[in-house]
Amino acid sequence: MNSITITYLSKVSFASLNGADKDVDNINPIKKITLDNGQELPYVSSQALRRALRDRLEEMGKPISNVTPGEGKNPPATEGDPAKYYDDDLFGYMNAGARSQRTSPVRVESLLALPTSVYKGDLDYATNFMGTNKGGEPNIYETEVHSGLYRGTILIELDRVGKGLTTKAGYDESDYIENKEKKERVLAFLDAFRSLWSSGRQSRFLADISPKFIAAAGMTVKNPVFLEAVNLDSQGAVDVKGLQTVAADYDKFMVDHVFASQQATLSTNDTVESLKVGFEKVEAWIKEYYK
Helix, strand or coil: EEEEEEEEEEEEECCCCEEEECCCCEEEECCEEEECCCCCEEEEHHHHHHHHHHHHHHHHHCCCCCCCCCCCCCCCCCCCCCCCHHHHHHCCCCEEEEEEEECCCCCCCCEECCCCCCECCCCEEEEEECCCHHCCCEEEEEEEEEEEEEEEEEECCCCCCCCCEEEEEEEEEEEEEHHHHHHHEEEHHHHHHHHCCCCCCCCCCCCCCCEEEEEEECCCCCCEEEEEEEECCCCCCCHHHHHHHHHHHHHEEEEEEEEEECCCCCCCCCCEEHHHHHHHHHHHHHHHHHH
């Protein structure tokens, strides 16, 4: 095993998860992609997810790198010390001034609504009364909202955590932390992922985007095999039979796999483990790898 891939489903009943780049006619839009048939699917960008994961690690008390403002053409940068900071190690960085960089061992796909959860133009109406005590008129605005199932994927390169760094002197493949520390970092990341929520617009639209179903595999190749395979069947339940065919197709490259669900949230079948058991199995893979 050199990697772990997890494709997951999150259920959102009422939310405005990831704002687009600008307001249009007093409407706060959400990010969406357009299908060939013209329908739109909301999504949470991979950048927003990585930031949310970083924030969760910081809330858990893990060492997180300080970000220094950019100067001139140089963008803001972290400390660039993966031996010390969890985020510099797990999520990588680029420090143009020091001419050093690290490619992220944790790969993150955007959290995209399933094709059964298209955006239907729903809006939440609100009024901003700030400034009305000075004679100003209330500012009426609208926010795009959505309800549905979202699918995302992460891939953790176990063999690159705590190892390998590009500097002025070139690429160094040596370890800079011990296996015990690597294990603690990946387990902490898994906990952050398991309890994931986005900080954007949460004061008005509190939403839980933590996984409610996972299809996870310990792989000997770095391939997110379940990336497109987690779907719903004609009855609206998770298509477990389809996932089983994917596991059979890639059996040559899988050390182990697990399908797990929060039964109170999503319908599956009796071959699917509880979410608790599923994550415990993934934890066992991590502990075995870094023993």
